[in-house]
Amino acid sequence: MSEQTVSPAADESSPASAPVPAPRPPHRLLRAVARWALAGAVFAGLGSGVAYGISGMERTDLPGLSTRGDGRWDYPELSLPALPVGTPRPFNPENAGEIHHADLRALLLRAPAGATPDKKLTGGWVSTERYVSEYAPDQRAALSVLLDDYAVRHVAARGWTMPDGTVSRVYLLRFPSSGLAAGFKHDSVLGNGVGTSLAAAPGAEPDASWPDGAPGSEMFVSTDVYVEPEPYGAKQARHAYVAGGDTVGLIVHEKKGGAAAVPFHQSVVLQSQLLG
Known part of the structure; x- marks a missing residue:
């Protein structure tokens, strides 16, 4: 994925002393350099792959799908909500405590163009029971205990269905501090395995197609990405955990016949950027 500016503009630094201009090369040389640069850019783009061949683009180009036909969805341009006066960003x-002082609901990834909104997951608050219902029935009680132990404060969620039948759900869970959020994630996902089996994807395994340091991932945000391998029955589910500061997110895509990797990875990257 690519870099896309989502944070408010920072203070401008003092400009350095301007260097003495070098003599301008002949126009013929300039034209030749431009042609070779363009050719190199084209071949580099072709060789970088469908899903991640956009790492040199601005992050504002990603949601608008400047490169069409690779399966990405047309997301709205990302923007961060305003903070209460005098409160710092989470990684300041x-x-x-790496607290997100912005409204948790405003940090949820918005639905892409053409989506039909989920009438129950509208981008507002949901209960912990609704979040726990995403998991296998035999794990829900233990997961509820973990949510209480780590003092989850709020849960917000948004869902939608795309014209191709892909059903998407995004949850954000806010804890009192980054330490408690990390503890919950470890115990529910990486530690004893509680909560790792979604009801929609009981046999999920780490997604080998998700590259380390995927373009667009933020240095303060961690991602754990899973896919349901074949044979997966009528539907396939993909899901990921995105953790940044005091907030842990769950992203789920599921679709009959197979959930595509490209739009799912796109959703993970964009939600990561909103938390970072």
Whole structure:
């Protein structure tokens, strides 16, 4: 994926002293350099792959699908909500607990163009029971205990269905601090295995097609990406956990006949950017 600016503009640094201009090369040389540069860019783009051949683009280009036909969805341009006056961003050195002071609901990934909104997951608050219902029935009680142990504060969710039948759900869980959020994620996903089996994907395994350091991932946000391998029955589900500061997110895509990797990875990257 690519870099897309979602944070408010930072203070401009003092400009450095301007260097003395070098003599301009002949126009013929300039034209030749431009042609070779263009050719190199084209071949580099062709060789970088369908899903991640956009790492050199601006992050504002990604949601608008400047490169068409690779399966990405047309998401709205990302933007961060305003913070209460005097509150720092989550990864500011003055914010020891790495708290997202913005409204959690405003940090949810918005639905792409053409989506039909889920009438129950509208981008507002949902109960912990609704979140727990995503998991296998025999794991729900233990997961509910973990949510209480780590003092989850709020859960927000949004869902939609795309014209091709892909059903998407995004949950964000806010905890009192980054330490509690990390503890919940470890115990529910990476540790004893509680909560790792979605009801929609009981046999999920790590997604080998998700590259380490995927373009667009933020340095303060971690991702754990899973896919239901074949044979997966009538539907296939993909899901990922995105953790940044005091917030843990769950992203789920499922579709009859197979959930495509490209739009799912796109959703994971964009939600990561909103938390970072």
